[in-house]
Amino acid sequence: MTDAAVAIRGLTKIFPVPLHRHSIVAVRDLNLRVEPGEVYGLLGPNGSGKSTTLKIILGLVSPSRGRTEIFGRDSRLVESREAVGFLPENPYFYKYLSGEETLRFFGRLCRLGGARLKNRTDELLELVGLTKARKRRLGTYSKGMLQRIGLAQALIHEPKLLVLDEPTAGVDPAGSRQIRDLIVDLKRHGITVLLSSHLLAQAQEICDRVGILADGVLVREGRLEELIAIENQTELVVANASSGLVDEIESLINRSNAKLIERRRSTTTLEKLFLDATTERPES
């Protein structure tokens, strides 16, 4: 049996409140397994324990009870982070560094150097679409650009696991779409992605499996299509159907034991409309 990319067993995190007798239980007896190569979404409202769980996985916070492993290694060990890239929520990097300098700094932390670091820097700037802005200081970057350079630094040492905390928080729809496309592309290259989000529509688009946290407890978990499928309902989406044909289908349904719940015109999403309207506009 291969090691899970992330394995969490009986994880509990309790934060004591200074000068008070009570304490806050951020995560309660959490068991979770992320398989290699999948995109796993850790969902939940603010304060549900998502970020704490990610920080424990990364060794930034120590668990009160339980154990977390990355590819079979105790995640408290520094060497387990050789396999991990991390993008925190709303990252602030050193503003005085340019995009290129930022990647070189993080590369050196992973003991990359010389031509290898240079090539990797060029490759990642290209991947996240920041080649033209490579010499600009991060202080002048937009929110979406910061998020993309954050993603690039997370990938600098070619990790097998990418941990993303709210990767599209505060990013406009176009930037958000770019990040989602990048995640899908990374999955295609065999990289495991564990992401936390409270933006459900986005998670639905990219996640293979999701876990829903509420008050530090995992209340639902499974394959996305299984979790959201409605057992006794079927959808038909038909193009170029005449109203006669649709009426005929409806009467056929009415004659059977089935029940027509809704008949409506298909619509696009507001996001797609926004993206169509704001990208590739002809110059006036």
Place this chain on the structure above:
Amino acid sequence: MSNETATSARHRVFSFARVCAITANTLTELTRLKVFYVLLLFALLLIGSSIFMAQFTFQQEFQILKDVSLGAMSIFTSLLAIVATAQLIPRDIEDRTVYTILAKPVPRLEYLLGKIAGVLLLLAISTLVMSAVFLAVLYMREQSVLHMTLRQMSAAPREQIDDALRAIRSSALNIDIFPGIIIIYLKACLLATLTLFVSTFATTNIFTVVVMVFIYFIGHLQATAREYWLHEHGSGWVTRVFLAIVALLFPDLQAFNLVDDIVAGAAISLGLFLKTALLGIFYTTIYTLLAAFVFYAKEL
């Protein structure tokens, strides 16, 4: 080879290259904070004071110049050490850059060593620049006094001129200035690492700076208080343990004050220099280790 084995083969428990990367970045960060304006202030102070001192005798002038310069160097490097170090770690935590750094295979000790090495490097550069300015001003004043004396004594016998020139040279630059400067630097290193230690558990920068200002003043008064205490309470083991704890929390900063002796023209013995230097290195090491200990267990 399995992936896991490959990973463990690549990882190094301690990497000098990682520490250097953080050191270089910290130095860049501090440089961009325009801390070098302090050096400009130092240069202006020296040039201004040397113009003012032209009215004194050369002995008085050189003495005041050394007193002002070494005193200003001590205060500026101490100030720089506290202010530059106080915000290093809290800012990284506030901006979450510490997450991205420690989520890489970087041990916390390396992160801390890289940060403090950046400050110590900045202090070394500042001390060198201030020393260069000081020595340049001192040399120029010495040359000016020598030329003036030669002009005034042109008719005097050769021996008398030589005696006068020797007196000028001996009261200007002397070799004891250099160990004095090294001790000033070590005192700044001690203060920087103590500030780092305080900042690992402090909640705000202001708290760190206020605590350090207190420690700075108490540290200068500590020796006097200790002598008084020993005089009043004898030197039993309880007293000794108590004083050792006080000495750890509030280092005897007065012990690093060799400037008065240098200015007075007294020679600093090798023994005194080595003892003071070792004390500085000891404190610097202890505070760095204490900072690492607290930071290791810190929840980020």
